[in-house]
Amino acid sequence: MITKNLQTLHSDIPHNVQLIAVSKTKPFSDIQVAYDAGQRDFGENKVQELVEKSLILPTDIRWHLIGHLQTNKVKYIAPFVHLIHAVDSIKLLKEINKQAKKHERNINCLLQFHIAQENTKFGLSLLEAKEIVNSPDFLQLENVKIYGVMGMASFISDQEAITNEFKKLKEIFSELKLTCFLSNENFNEISMGMSGDYDLAIQEGSTMIRVGSKIFGHRNY
Numbered sequence: 001m002i003t004k005n006l007q008t009l010h011s012d013i014p015h016n017v018q019l020i021a022v023s024k025t026k027p028f029s030d031i032q033v034a035y036d037a038g039q040r041d042f043g044e045n046k047v048q049e050l051v052e053k054s055l056i057l058p059t060d061i062r063w064h065l066i067g068h069l070q071t072n073k074v075k076y077i078a079p080f081v082h083l084i085h086a087v088d089s090i091k092l093l094k095e096i097n098k099q100a101k102k103h104e105r106n107i108n109c110l111l112q113f114h115i116a117q118e119n120t121k122f123g124l125s126l127l128e129a130k131e132i133v134n135s136p137d138f139l140q141l142e143n144v145k146i147y148g149v150m151g152m153a154s155f156i157s158d159q160e161a162i163t164n165e166f167k168k169l170k171e172i173f174s175e176l177k178l179t180c181f182l183s184n185e186n187f188n189e190i191s192m193g194m195s196g197d198y199d200l201a202i203q204e205g206s207t208m209i210r211v212g213s214k215i216f217g218h219r220n221y
């Protein structure tokens with residue numbers, strides 16, 4: 001099933017859109033099946049689970065942390081993580097930079113924005129992001145590479161409302177690119193779209209979709 005689902009997805013999405021297979025709660029064996037089908041980018045939302053899986057599974061997997069990251073847990077993923085999707089404070093950026101330096105590597109990050117109607121405490125506003133990017137501390141982050149933005153739409157069925165939230169993230173991306181990241185050639189990614197809404201996200205300019213249940217089936221928490 002997993003192999004078939006991946007094939008279907010790939011025939012459905014444009015080549016310039018990257019597919020992150022979200023494997024949270026799923027066993028090693030499921031990830032191995034997807035790997036054997038050619039999938040190399042996997043997303044997890046918990047640090048401990050990400051670390052455990054990275055130790056067992058093939059070392060050329062690119063691991064994406066897509067969930068909220070606590071400052072005190074950066075050290076566990078710093079040696080190997082490929083992209084951190086949900087960065088939303090200068091404090092976290094400073095810790096990522098410190099740990100990246102320790103491991104003599106750069107760590108790629110996306111800034112997470114709050115675009116949904118729901119009241120979650122995660123994600124920046126455009127104003128907050130500009131404050132971070134224009135702060136003196138930001139210039140010192142030599143081992144952090146900012147690759148773009150990430151957001152999650154509301155869990156609702158109103159397609160127009162979801163589309164508007166994705167439009168908002170695209171606008172934030174364009175505004176930041178023009179005002180803060182014009183000389184940063186890495187700043188190109190818009191991580192938006194999940195199993196239920198990736199088609200809308202792609203229409204609105206997503207470059208990276210994070211798809212779990214459409215590949216691995218429903219999750220039992």
Ligand SMILES: *Cc1c(COP(=O)(O)O)cnc(C)c1O
Nearest residue numbers: 022045066194195210211212213
């Ligand atoms: C779980 C999760 C996904 C994937 O969700 P599906 O609906 O199973 O595709 C994508 N992004 C984040 C941040 C997640 O936590």
